[in-house]
Amino acid sequence: MRLFSLFLILTLCGLGQAQADASFSIFLTTKTQDGVPSNEPNSEFGCSDRIYAVIKANGLAKKQHLLEAIWRDPHGKDREHTRYPFVVRHDQERIWVWLKLHRPSEAALVQFMNPSAGMDEFVGEWRIKVLVDGQLIDQKNFNVIC
Numbered sequence: 001m002r003l004f005s006l007f008l009i010l011t012l013c014g015l016g017q018a019q020a021d022a023s024f025s026i027f028l029t030t031k032t033q034d035g036v037p038s039n040e041p042n043s044e045f046g047c048s049d050r051i052y053a054v055i056k057a058n059g060l061a062k063k064q065h066l067l068e069a070i071w072r073d074p075h076g077k078d079r080e081h082t083r084y085p086f087v088v089r090h091d092q093e094r095i096w097v098w099l100k101l102h103r104p105s106e107a108a109l110v111q112f113m114n115p116s117a118g119m120d121e122f123v124g125e126w127r128i129k130v131l132v133d134g135q136l137i138d139q140k141n142f143n144v145i146c
Helices: 105-110
Strands: 004-013 023-029 044-046 050-058 064-072 078-087 092-101 124-132 135-145
Touching: 023 124, 023 135, 050 124, 050 135, 064 092, 078 092
Parallel strands: 044 135
Antiparallel strands: 004 092, 023 050, 050 092, 064 078, 064 124, 124 135
16 A cells, blocks of 8 residues: 655746756745645645645756655655656756655544544654755755644
8 A cells, every 4th residue: 555645747947048067956845826836945744734845956958857756754764766757948947746645544434533543653854855867966854743
C-alpha cells in the first residue's frame, strides 16, 4: 500500500537569454492559487496538508534534464523518490512536486474520533532532497504536526 501520492508538474516561464551557470532556489508551501503553488514559504505542515516543494531554476542549459525529489520521514526512511525528465526551454523554469500523506486504511475508521489516528509515524522533522541530473541542488527540512 502506498502511503503517499507524489505528483510532479512542470510549468515553464520564459525570460531572457540563458546564463552560463545555473542557480536554484527551493521553498515549501501549502498555498495555491488556481492550482499553482504560491510564493509564500512555510516550514510547518499539518498531516492533511498537500506539501509543495517549488524549485526555481535560472540559467539551466536548454535541453532535457532529470529532476529527482527524495522525501525522508522523521525516522530516516526515504518514503518517496520520484525521477522526472523535463526539458528546459527558457532561462527561468519553475517546477514543483507535492507530497500528500495518507493514513493507513485501518485508521480511517477512528479518524472521526481522533483526527491524527494512524499518522503518528509521520509527525516530526522531514527532509526533502532535490537533485538535477544526479547533482544535489538543495535540501530542506520541514515539520509535520497533527
